[in-house]
Amino acid sequence: MNEDNMTCAEADGILLEYFEGALDGPSRQRFEQHASSCARCSGLIRDVNDITAQAAALPVMAPSRDLWQGIEARIQPAVVSIGAARSAGGLSRGWIAAAASVLIVATASVTYFATSRSIAARVADSRPAVSRSAPEAGVGTAAAEPGVAYAEPDENNLVDETGAAVPAAARSGAGARAGTTTLASGSAQPLVTAADMEYGDEIQRLQAVLASRRQQLDPTTVQVVEDNLKLIETAVAQARAALKGDPASGFLADKLSNVLEKKVELLRTVALLPSRS
Amino acid sequence: MLLLCALASTTGAQQTGFRADRYEEAVDTAVTLDRPGTVSLSIFSGRVDVRGGSGSQVRVRGSTERGGLSFDASASSVRISVEPDGRSRGGAELSIIVPTGTRVVIEGQSASASVLGVRGEVAVETVSGSVQVEDAVGKVKAETVSGSVLISRVVGDVIAEAVSGRVEITNVTGDIDGESVSGRITITGAKSKLVRAESVNGRLAYSGTIEPTGTYKFTSHSGTLTLALPSDVGATFSLETFSGNVDSDFPVTLQSGSNARHHDNRFDFKIGNGRARIFAETFSGDIRIQRGSSRDNEEQE
Amino acid sequence: MESYGPADDSADVTLAASGDRRAFERLYRTHLNRVFTLCTRMCGSRVRGEELTQDVFVRAWEKLPQFRGESAFSTWIHRVAVNIVLTDRKNEGRNRKRMLQDEPESGEAPVERAGTTPRYGDRMDISAAMSKLPPGAKQIFVLHDVEGYKHEEIAQMCGITAGGSKAQLHRARLLMREALTR
Numbered sequence: 001m002n003e004d005n006m007t008c009a010e011a012d013g014i015l016l017e018y019f020e021g022a023l024d025g026p027s028r029q030r031f032e033q034h035a036s037s038c039a040r041c042s043g044l045i046r047d048v049n050d051i052t053a054q055a056a057a058l059p060v061m062a063p064s065r066d067l068w069q070g071i072e073a074r075i076q077p078a079v080v081s082i083g084a085a086r087s088a089g090g091l092s093r094g095w096i097a098a099a100a101s102v103l104i105v106a107t108a109s110v111t112y113f114a115t116s117r118s119i120a121a122r123v124a125d126s127r128p129a130v131s132r133s134a135p136e137a138g139v140g141t142a143a144a145e146p147g148v149a150y151a152e153p154d155e156n157n158l159v160d161e162t163g164a165a166v167p168a169a170a171r172s173g174a175g176a177r178a179g180t181t182t183l184a185s186g187s188a189q190p191l192v193t194a195a196d197m198e199y200g201d202e203i204q205r206l207q208a209v210l211a212s213r214r215q216q217l218d219p220t221t222v223q224v225v226e227d228n229l230k231l232i233e234t235a236v237a238q239a240r241a242a243l244k245g246d247p248a249s250g251f252l253a254d255k256l257s258n259v260l261e262k263k264v265e266l267l268r269t270v271a272l273l274p275s276r277s
Numbered sequence: 278m279l280l281l282c283a284l285a286s287t288t289g290a291q292q293t294g295f296r297a298d299r300y301e302e303a304v305d306t307a308v309t310l311d312r313p314g315t316v317s318l319s320i321f322s323g324r325v326d327v328r329g330g331s332g333s334q335v336r337v338r339g340s341t342e343r344g345g346l347s348f349d350a351s352a353s354s355v356r357i358s359v360e361p362d363g364r365s366r367g368g369a370e371l372s373i374i375v376p377t378g379t380r381v382v383i384e385g386q387s388a389s390a391s392v393l394g395v396r397g398e399v400a401v402e403t404v405s406g407s408v409q410v411e412d413a414v415g416k417v418k419a420e421t422v423s424g425s426v427l428i429s430r431v432v433g434d435v436i437a438e439a440v441s442g443r444v445e446i447t448n449v450t451g452d453i454d455g456e457s458v459s460g461r462i463t464i465t466g467a468k469s470k471l472v473r474a475e476s477v478n479g480r481l482a483y484s485g486t487i488e489p490t491g492t493y494k495f496t497s498h499s500g501t502l503t504l505a506l507p508s509d510v511g512a513t514f515s516l517e518t519f520s521g522n523v524d525s526d527f528p529v530t531l532q533s534g535s536n537a538r539h540h541d542n543r544f545d546f547k548i549g550n551g552r553a554r555i556f557a558e559t560f561s562g563d564i565r566i567q568r569g570s571s572r573d574n575e576e577q578e
Numbered sequence: 579m580e581s582y583g584p585a586d587d588s589a590d591v592t593l594a595a596s597g598d599r600r601a602f603e604r605l606y607r608t609h610l611n612r613v614f615t616l617c618t619r620m621c622g623s624r625v626r627g628e629e630l631t632q633d634v635f636v637r638a639w640e641k642l643p644q645f646r647g648e649s650a651f652s653t654w655i656h657r658v659a660v661n662i663v664l665t666d667r668k669n670e671g672r673n674r675k676r677m678l679q680d681e682p683e684s685g686e687a688p689v690e691r692a693g694t695t696p697r698y699g700d701r702m703d704i705s706a707a708m709s710k711l712p713p714g715a716k717q718i719f720v721l722h723d724v725e726g727y728k729h730e731e732i733a734q735m736c737g738i739t740a741g742g743s744k745a746q747l748h749r750a751r752l753l754m755r756e757a758l759t760r
Contacts, residue, residue, distance in 0.1 A: 015748070016744060016745065016748040019748065019751075020744055044755070047755045047758070047759060048751050048752075048755060051704065051723070051751055051754050051755060051758070052723050052751070054704045055704060055708075055719070055723035055724045056723060056724065056726070058619075058704070058705065058724055060611050060612060060615045061611065061614060061615045061618060061619075061624075062610075062611050062614065063610070063611075063614045063624070063627070063628050063631065064624065064628070065628075067610070067614075067628055067631055067632050067635075068603060068606060068607075070632045071606065071632050071635045071636055071639075072599070072603075074632070074636045075599070075602070075636060075639045075640075196742075200742075201737065201738070248752055250749065250752045250753035250755075250756045251756075253749045253752075253753070254712060254753070257712055257714070257715075
């Protein structure tokens with residue numbers, strides 16, 4: 001018989017590649033051989049294929065009502081510009097960027113771009129402290145000095161608001177196995193998961209913002225933030241380690257994702273903090 | 278209706294107010310609102326205490342750093358802002374009385390705020406200060422980084438967030454959403470159909486009614502979750518933890534076979550008519566389900 | 579009823595780009611359902627999906643002069659939709675988690691309130707399972723398995739790597755499976 005029979009654990013490890021059709025001939029053979037005699041694995045494969053098939057067959061839906069009027073009302077001829085009438089009741093010079101404002105915290109090499117909830121809300125709000133850059137200029141022209149500026153998100157290029165390439169650590173280049181990529185920083189956590197892919201870029205950018213803004217921020221607050229970031233990072237390491245031992249666990253993937261999200265939220269809060277002076 | 282506005286002079290001369298002034302410039306002013314509206318405050322450091330009062334006046338008293346105060350009033354809204362501007366750091370200590378029902382919005386940096394007895398909506402956001410809200414009606418939102426958040430006696434939905442400070446939410450009738458990183462979250466006396474509490478390291482404790490169609494979700498990484506539930510609770514529980522212990526006064530059955538392939542512990546079970554949904558998920562935190570009422574000695578099967 | 583007529587579209591696109599609201603309304607009617615479906619599935623809520631759909635068309639109106647016709651209008655407006663949903667999610671990063679469970683996504687399946695779905699081995703239908711996915715995973719799942727985008731396209735639209743998209747899709751499918759087979 002075949003002396004290198006695959007185990008379920010091994011099969012789990014290359015499951016993703018199998019579904020993507022990325023296994024080489026021999027590996028695929030071994031995988032299929034294992035699956036053909038393993039109820040657990042063949043059940044898993046069958047279930048996932050089922051899910052994919054059902055997903056592809058979901059029909060188009062229609063809204064409960066005609067939405068045109070709402071749209072028409074918002075595409076009136078008059079150009080609404082930032083700095084126009086304020087909405088009643090809003091804080092006139094609140095320095096905390098409220099939901100309806102656009103804030104770019106610019107540093108020498110990194111910009112963090114936090115945009116508002118919806119275009120209409122943003123347009124209706126005014127922040128005298130926020131100046132608008134040239135319309136349609138695209139985010140590449142964001143102010144180079146520290147300050148606050150406004151720019152339109154560009155749906156033709158969502159990748160990076162600075163127009164720069166996404167940091168190297170998250171793009172390990174060809175040959176990186178999906179889901180298991182070695183971080184260029186050589187940190188103690190070699191396993192990069194889906195959650196890292198999802199949050200990694202933003203975390204990196206936000207951390208750069210925190211680093212560059214540290215002088216401007218209240219030291220006590222910075223201390224609290226850093227202490228709590230350490231706590232979160234410990235939690236991340238624990239979740240990561242557990243996930244490594246059980247890569248197919250949706251629960252653990254979720255736990256990791258939860259704590260990474262907390263990290264992003266905390267960093268985001270810091271990025272939007274007002275400066276001390 | 279005419280708007281009356283009398284600003285105390287701020288010529289810089291020392292004025293003694295009704296109490297010792299922490300900052301150089303005294304403030305004592307009142308504005309009459311035509312109709313229930315909003316009072317917004319923005320201060321950098323110090324403290325703001327807002328109370329509800331009868332009548333239609335907004336009365337502001339206290340002290341601010343020199344030259345920092347700006348005051349805007351309209352028929353239904355008042356905006357007070359004390360901002361750092363090079364000369365002053367935006368410090369203020371203000372006591373404000375507003376008409377009952379007024380919506381209060383406060384922003385601070387290293388400022389604490391209390392809003393008591395106003396019976397209106399409240400939104401407070403600060404960084405290194407504490408927030409206390411009591412006796413509010415409508416939406417309450419309170420956020421801080423290193424201070425604590427204490428909210429009690431609210432009829433309306435509550436959102437409370439702290440990073441390291443504790444969050445205490447007491448006697449709220451409405452949806453509840455509490456979040457922290459390391460601060461403890463304690464929810465008591467809740468009457469809610471929708472509760473969500475999430476922490477990384479902080480302990481979560483909940484006691485309140487469980488509405489038949491309610492959804493209750495508690496998530497932590499390492500913090501302990503403690504739920505104290507009425508004996509006659511009817512709910513479907515989904516408890517899941519990677520390495521925490523699960524302890525329950527109610528009978529818990531490990532769902533057979535479902536976790537043979539995974540290393541976490543999952544418990545799905547139903548109590549009573551099982552209509553409410555309760556989710557408790559941790560990584561390493563313990564989960565404790567307690568039978569709330571000690572009067573009920575009925576044994577479950 | 580949907581009719582995608584590229585020739586029709588381009589005439590209306592040209593007119594709409596120069597301010598013709600009637601032409602834009604025709605474009606709206608042609609593409610409404612697909613846009614709505616995409617938004618609703620990605621965000622998990624019909625109500626929010628309707629709001630986002632309106633945002634999409636408003637944004638499309640603003641950006642129409644920039645549309646250079648290198649792709650079909652339907653492709654372009656889909657990208658606008660994805661951008662709007664993703665931007666909404668990122669910025670509602672804190673707010674979105676306030677929705678304890680997403681509102682039920684109904685339409686083609688019986689309404690299933692995600693919060694009250696029993697997990698006793700009753701089979702949940704796929705749309706209920708989808709609505710329980712975490713937002714990032716749900717979006718990738720919708721874009722790939724429901725809408726049929728390729729990983730490279732998803733990577734470009736979402737600002738992640740193709741590998742990241744594959745990993746997220748894999749996770750989403752496993753989560754769906756867990757939800758459906760418990």
